Amino acid sequence: DTAVSQTPKYLVTQMGNDKSIKCEQNLGHDTMYWYKQDSKKFLKIMFSYNNKELIINETVPNRFSPKSPDKAHLNLHINSLELGDSAVYFCASSRGGASNQPQHFGDGTRLSIL
Amino acid sequence: AQTVTQSQPEMSVQEAETVTLSCTYDTSENNYYLFWYKQPPSRQMILVIRQEAYKQQNATENRFSVNFQKAAKSFSLKISDSQLGDTAMYFCAFPGAGGGADGLTFGKGTHLIIQP
Numbered sequence: 001d002t003a004v005s006q007t008p009k010y011l012v013t014q015m016g017n018d019k020s021i022k023c024e025q026n027l028g029h030d031t032m033y034w035y036k037q038d039s040k041k042f043l044k045i046m047f048s049y050n051n052k053e054l055i056i057n058e059t060v061p062n063r064f065s066p067k068s069p070d071k072a073h074l075n076l077h078i079n080s081l082e083l084g085d086s087a088v089y090f091c092a093s094s095r096g097g098a099s100n101q102p103q104h105f106g107d108g109t110r111l112s113i114l
Numbered sequence: 115a116q117t118v119t120q121s122q123p124e125m126s127v128q129e130a131e132t133v134t135l136s137c138t139y140d141t142s143e144n145n146y147y148l149f150w151y152k153q154p155p156s157r158q159m160i161l162v163i164r165q166e167a168y169k170q171q172n173a174t175e176n177r178f179s180v181n182f183q184k185a186a187k188s189f190s191l192k193i194s195d196s197q198l199g200d201t202a203m204y205f206c207a208f209p210g211a212g213g214g215a216d217g218l219t220f221g222k223g224t225h226l227i228i229q230p
Contacts, residue, residue: 041225043218056215088157096215099147099209102149102164103161105158107158108158
C-alpha cells in the first residue's frame with residue numbers, strides 16, 4: 001500500500017503551459033506539504049497545509065496554487081510554466097504539526113519544461 | 115532563521131567501512147527534533163533516524179547512529195559496516211520555527227558512495 005502517492009511521476013511540457021500534480025496520502029495525517037528539489041538536489045519547502053488550511057507559503061510565485069479538497073489530498077497547480085520551474089516536486093505528509101513527527105514523502109514528480 | 119549546514123558535498127568509502135556525515139545547525143529553540151533522510155538513486159526520501167534534543171542519549175537504528183552535541187549544535191550520522199545499498203544522498207533536516215507544520219529545513223546534502 002502506497003502511503004503518499006503523487007501523479008504523474010514524470011511531466012514534460014512546453015513553456016507557458018498550465019499543469020497540475022496530484023498528491024494523496026492514506027496515512028490519516030492532517031498536515032501535508034509541497035517541496036521543490038532543484039538540479040543541485042537542494043530541497044526547499046513551498047507550502048504546508050494543516051486540516052485543509054494553508055499554514056505557510058514560502059515566497060513561491062503566485063503562478064503556483066496549492067489546493068486541498070480534503071485532508072488526504074493536496075494538489076499543486078502551476079500556471080504559465082517557466083524554464084526555472086524544471087525540478088522534482090515532492091509531496092509529503094505528517095501527523096499534526098508537531099516538530100517530532102517525521103514526514104512521509106511521495107516518490108516525487110520530475111517536471112521538465114522545454 | 116533556522117539554518118542547516120552539511121559541509122561534505124561528497125564522500126566515498128569502501129564497503130564494510132564506517133563513515134560519518136556531518137551536520138551543524140542554528141536555532142534559538144530549546145526543544146526540537148532533528149532528522150536524517152536518505153535519497154537513493156530511485157529518488158525516494160526515506161527517514162533514516164531522528165533525535166530529540168532534550169534526550170542526552172544518542173539515537174541508534176541498527177547500523178545507523180547519531181552523535182548529537184547540543185551545545186555545539188552538531189548532529190552527525192555514523193553508518194557502520196557500510197553496504198552498497200547505502201549509496202545515496204543524505205540530508206540533515208530540522209523543523210521550521212513554527213514546528214513541523216512549517217515544513218523541514220534541509221541541508222544541501224552529502225552524496226555518499228560505497229565502493230565494492
